[in-house]
Amino acid sequence: MQDLESERISIWERISFFNKCWRHVLLFTISYSVGHHIHLCSMVPCVFGEEDAVMRNLEKESYRFIEQATAILKAIGNVINNFSSKPELSEALKDLELTHCPPGICGTEMAEEHFKVFNSALWSLIKYVLDKKMPHKYKFAFRSFTLDFKYTDVFEDDSVSSESCEVNSLSNWQKRIPTSEEEAAALKLQAVWRGTSVRKLLNSRKPGCTKENTAVKEILQTLWTSIELNFERCAVVLLREMFKKNCNSIKKFPCYEDERCKISFTDYAVTYSDQPPSTWFVVFREIFFVPEDMLIVPKMYTTIPSCRLHVIDNDTLEEIPQVFLKVAPHIYPKNKKGYTFMAEARTGDQSLAAGRWRLRLISSHSPLPFLSREAVNNIYSTKEIKEYYVPNDKCVMFRYSVKVTASHIATVQVQTSKSDVFIKLQVLDNEEEIVNVTGKGHAVIPAFNFLSNETLLSSR
Structure with missing residues (x-):
């Protein structure tokens, strides 16, 4: 009885601790021969149930995160509304600094890095609000x-459109080394332009006494009107962009403690038909693109006794590491050709009834990886070859030449009747090995992009 009382106190202490963090996750594991009864007490609304019921609530931002985000965005709005009022603008800028800087970093070396993070997040918010259409006036505003003259992302679209340039005049400068007089003239022009630009920006920060300030105030007010239409969402976008930068200062926000229980996930489901005994088949194979470097945990939901998931980096053709035949949590870098998720299954001595298979991609934040096409596919064309193995000196079981009429991704699988045979499966291109896998009685290349013969000839 004393042990039960001490356990009750321990659980209550953990609940109290997580309540202070404004987000709590407790895992109850009950093991008892007769039965059990759980009585859960909480001072805040909570969800108790299976994994799916709890996970959907963890997608939401915590109350502390939303509170911090809205406070920062309100401070930005205060600066915009007082942009042409001299005493009020100074106070509004101080209030904004105290709001977006975590406690204890103002005036420290960490503050400089934090300001860069804030400016970057603010620029991302502006692009989000304007739907990535960035007129020059908003860049100036x-x-x-x-007053950040070094943030380079603002200048990414400032280059003059090639359509407005005379091709002939530009072609005269190609493959030409400028003279010392031309270099000096170019540097002088750059210095004059830089000085003019800086003076114009400084004039725009003089409240109420310059035309530049009046123009910037109107631009910012137009932007603020668009922000107010979806205020809370814009606030979340701003603070979430700051968190993505992984700056040390971000860890000092009180709401940072809530991030360990923040998840985002999406499901992809397919169905499979009846399968005869002793059959290997592909359940799922799709290409996903990763919008940014992120930690992803893939998880399968299936009733198939023997089912395995593979993930292939299409740029390197390397497979994501596995632990105990399961894809391990892994940081997926953004690449060009995406990642192929492929699930294979095998039936035993008995047939397998038709059913449903589901893949869940879990990450700490969105946007999550997205499909290379609109919907998943569960219909695959299969070509099966069965032959006898004839022993030979080179230990080659078979060798086939494949002619590809149209480029496509395929899965290659080899299985022997003798289960203890070690197999090495290779794909060669002009006798050069492109990819290989090894297995015992069974080997599979989860995904390989076979290029058509015409494509290969044109590339050569």
């Missing part, structure tokens, strides 16, 4: 608001 951003520089005026932040």
Whole structure:
């Protein structure tokens, strides 16, 4: 009885601790021969149930995160509304700094890095609100608001359109080394332009006494009107962009403690038909693109006794590491050709009834990996070859030449009647090995992109 009382106190202490963090996750594991009864007490609304019921609530931002995000965005709005009022603008800028800087970093070396993170997140918010359409006036308004002359992302679209340039005049400068007089003239022009630009920006920060300030105030007010239409969502976007930068200062926000229980996930489901005994088949194979470097945990939901998931980096053709035949949590870098998720299954001595298979991709934040096409496919064309193995000196079981009429991704699988045979399966291109796998009685290349003969000839 004393042990039960001490356990009850321990659980209550953990609940109290997580309540202070404004997000709590407790795992109850009950093992008893007769039965059990759980009585859960909480001072805040909570969800108790199976994994699916709990996980959907963990997608939401915590109350502390939303509170911090809205406070920062309100401070930004206060600066915009007082952009043409001299005493109020100074106070609003101080209030904004105290709001978006975590406690204890103002005036420290960490503050400089934090300001860069904030400016970057603010620029991302502006692009989000304007749907990535960035007229030059908004770029100027951003520089005026932040007085950040070094943030390079603002200049990414500032280059003059090639359509407005005379091709002939540009072609005269190609493959030409400028003279010392031309270099000096170019440097002088750059210095004059830089000085003019900086003076114009500084004038825009003089409240109420310059035309530049009046123009920037109107631009910022237009932007703020769009932000207010979806205020909470914009606030979350701003703070979430700051968190993505992994700056040390972000860890000092009180709401950072809630991040360990923040998840985002999406499900992809397919169905499979009846399968005869002793059969190998592909359940799922799709290409996903990763929008940014992120930690992903793939998880399968299936009733198939023997089912295994593979993930292939299409850029390197390397398979993501596995632990105990399961794909381990892994940081997926953004690449060009995406990642192929492929699930294989085998039936035993008995047939397998038709059923449903589901893949869940779990990460700490969104956006999650997205499909290379609109919907998943569960219909595959299969070509099966059965032959006898004739022993030979080179230990080669078979060798086939494949002619590809159209480029496509395929799965290659080899299985022997003798289960203890070690197999090495290779794909060669002009006798050069492209990819290989090894197995015992069974070997599979989860995904390989076979290029058509015409494509290969044109590339050569």
